[in-house]
Amino acid sequence: MKILLVEDEVALSNAVKKLLEQKGYLVDAVYDGLSAVDYAEISPYDLLIVDIMLPGLDGIQVIERLRKSNLNTPVLMLTARTAISDKVTGLNVGADDYMTKPFHSEELLARVGALTRRKGEIVLNDVRFGDLSLNIESAILSRGDDSVQLSHKESEVLKVFLYNPTMTITTELLISRVWGDDSEATDNNVEVYISFIRKKLKYLKSNVSIKKLPKIGYRLEVNEA
Numbered sequence: 001m002k003i004l005l006v007e008d009e010v011a012l013s014n015a016v017k018k019l020l021e022q023k024g025y026l027v028d029a030v031y032d033g034l035s036a037v038d039y040a041e042i043s044p045y046d047l048l049i050v051d052i053m054l055p056g057l058d059g060i061q062v063i064e065r066l067r068k069s070n071l072n073t074p075v076l077m078l079t080a081r082t083a084i085s086d087k088v089t090g091l092n093v094g095a096d097d098y099m100t101k102p103f104h105s106e107e108l109l110a111r112v113g114a115l116t117r118r119k120g121e122i123v124l125n126d127v128r129f130g131d132l133s134l135n136i137e138s139a140i141l142s143r144g145d146d147s148v149q150l151s152h153k154e155s156e157v158l159k160v161f162l163y164n165p166t167m168t169i170t171t172e173l174l175i176s177r178v179w180g181d182d183s184e185a186t187d188n189n190v191e192v193y194i195s196f197i198r199k200k201l202k203y204l205k206s207n208v209s210i211k212k213l214p215k216i217g218y219r220l221e222v223n224e225a
Helices: 010-022 033-042 059-068 084-093 105-120 152-163 171-179 187-204
Strands: 002-006 026-030 047-051 075-079 097-100 126-129 132-135 140-143 146-149 208-213 217-222
Touching: 002 010, 002 033, 010 026, 010 105, 026 033, 033 047, 033 059, 033 171, 047 059, 047 105, 059 075, 059 084, 075 084, 075 105, 084 097, 097 105, 126 152, 132 152, 140 187, 146 187, 152 171, 152 187, 152 217, 171 187, 171 217, 187 208
Parallel strands: 002 026, 002 047, 047 075, 075 097
Antiparallel strands: 126 132, 132 140, 140 146, 208 217
């Protein structure tokens, strides 16, 4: 299960991230509303945990924007505000649940568990594009009866493309999503893994290719026979 945590208090964010990771969740943490929208729209999550008071866009605006773009991921809203009107506003724009700060870790885990179980009923294990199918859990890439095992990094890179098949993906976005904003990864790291994936696409004789657009990024293409 993968969670996007949106909390601008770094110490609290680190504590919540550690708590969730100890329970086996994969957690991405961002600290402002605009980054939250970018992350949520570019990669699938099982749950969003969103603070209300954020720089850039506030939590209400984040939830509202994501719901308008038809993103149905469950949202747990965090707020230091205790007024009923604030909670009602959050729920009305599309939050599924809310917690007020400060909160107990046991209650947070219970609410996260309830929301991710609900989402888990509709999560798909396979992502398909062209003649390809990627199993998310096993990282096995298949074309018909043929398959090949991807490394973790190869799978993470390819997932960014498969979840956004019509987008041109920049090198900066790939580094952010796969290596992390604080990593020392460079364009060369991206090029190396794109090369690895291309070799496996060639091995599978897939009609899908990854095209490089100079100074722009990369894009998936289906090569018709």
